[in-house]
Amino acid sequence: MIEIDHVSKVYDGKTVVDDISLTIEPHTIAVIVGTSGSGKTTLLRMINRLVELDAGMVRLDGEDNRTIPGYELRRRIGYAIQGHGLFPHRTVAENIATVPRLNGWDRRRTTEKVRELLSLFQLDPDAFGPRYPHELSGGEQQRVGVARALAAEPNVLLMDEPFGALDPIIRAKAQDDLLAIQKHFGTTIILVTHDMNEAFHLADKIAVMDGGRLLQFGPPDELVRRPATGFVEAMVGAGDRPFRLLSMRRVADAAEAGEASGPALAASMNQQDALAELMWSGRPAAPVVSADGTMTGRVTLDALLKRARGAP
Numbered sequence: 670m671i672e673i674d675h676v677s678k679v680y681d682g683k684t685v686v687d688d689i690s691l692t693i694e695p696h697t698i699a700v701i702v703g704t705s706g707s708g709k710t711t712l713l714r715m716i717n718r719l720v721e722l723d724a725g726m727v728r729l730d731g732e733d734n735r736t737i738p739g740y741e742l743r744r745r746i747g748y749a750i751q752g753h754g755l756f757p758h759r760t761v762a763e764n765i766a767t768v769p770r771l772n773g774w775d776r777r778r779t780t781e782k783v784r785e786l787l788s789l790f791q792l793d794p795d796a797f798g799p800r801y802p803h804e805l806s807g808g809e810q811q812r813v814g815v816a817r818a819l820a821a822e823p824n825v826l827l828m829d830e831p832f833g834a835l836d837p838i839i840r841a842k843a844q845d846d847l848l849a850i851q852k853h854f855g856t857t858i859i860l861v862t863h864d865m866n867e868a869f870h871l872a873d874k875i876a877v878m879d880g881g882r883l884l885q886f887g888p889p890d891e892l893v894r895r896p897a898t899g900f901v902e903a904m905v906g907a908g909d910r911p912f913r914l915l916s917m918r919r920v921a922d923a924a925e926a927g928e929a930s931g932p933a934l935a936a937s938m939n940q941q942d943a944l945a946e947l948m949w950s951g952r953p954a955a956p957v958v959s960a961d962g963t964m965t966g967r968v969t970l971d972a973l974l975k976r977a978r979g980a981p
């Protein structure tokens with residue numbers, strides 16, 4: 670658990686992080702959003718003490734982070750940034766192995782970890798391990814950057830606009846990879862982004878910042894239904910509310926008994942995509958199929974529209 674307890678930071682007489690408190694539960698993803706200069710990066714860097722606090726305290730599993738030695742913090746907390754920061758003269762495998770080596774892992778354990786991570790990020794270890802960063806595309810470099818941050822099996826991963834430079838298709842893929850990896854390792858992730866779609870896609874809870882202050886910290890659904898301020902409402906995008914609500918739910922949750930014709934929709938598909946599919950194919954309903962191939966009923970346009978208006 671990460672407890673951020675009344676933390677503040679002042680630069681040149683200006684309070685850039687202003688008395689912020691929030692608690693991030695283990696194995697969850699918290700996403701920090703807000704306007705440029707609102708203090709997101711500063712808050713993130715206070716967790717691993719790349720920025721020292723002027724007031725308040727950050728506790729990691731109950732321990733004041735100022736009492737934890739720097740090397741221990743770097744072992745426990747991975748850090749991934751936009752532009753990845755790979756070492757250009759080291760191969761991909763050597764880049765990923767950096768922190769395990771510092772931690773004194775033996776060669777075999779390190780090699781296994783590197784291969785596991787490359788495979789998880791869908792990069793063939795034999796093809797990509799020996800290459801140098803400049804021999805990779807931007808998206809591949811970014812994935813290696815995140816793999817490197819995860820190499821020492823940190824409990825916590827801090828990510829600052831990790832996918833900012835990626836095109837939308839690769840970005841969506843990187844987000845899905847991250848979700849799968851978070852499930853696999855149970856890592857607690859705190860991620861800063863400018864992209865509200867990314868925030869809604871990834872977050873268990875979203876923190877909205879403005880002018881150094883925390884305006885709201887809650888599940889995506891709560892931000893849509895009960896925005897704490899007009900600023901939060903504007904960040905969520907008032908016009909996008911119906912789609913945001915649908916994007917957070919699966920077809921399985923809107924399925925009902927009954928028949929429908931045409932191609933089936935996966936129970937795991939999100940309701941926003943299902944609505945788009947029904948509208949595009951001009952159907953009032955579609956059959957629903959579960960992951961094991963069983964037909965589990967149907968989903969109707971009506972049911973989806975009701976949910977877009979806020980029905981549970």
Ligand SMILES: Nc1ncnc2c1ncn2[C@@H]1O[C@H](COP(=O)(O)OP(=O)(O)OP(=O)(O)O)[C@@H](O)[C@H]1O
Pocket residue numbers: 680681685703704705706707708709710711712
């Ligand atoms: N080392 C520093 N010295 C002085 N001022 C700083 C320093 N780091 C950040 N600031 C200022 O603190 C404020 C918050 O910066 P921060 O990088 O945390 O914002 P941000 O929300 O992450 O912004 P962006 O979205 O543009 O990256 C800004 O006004 C910035 O100029």
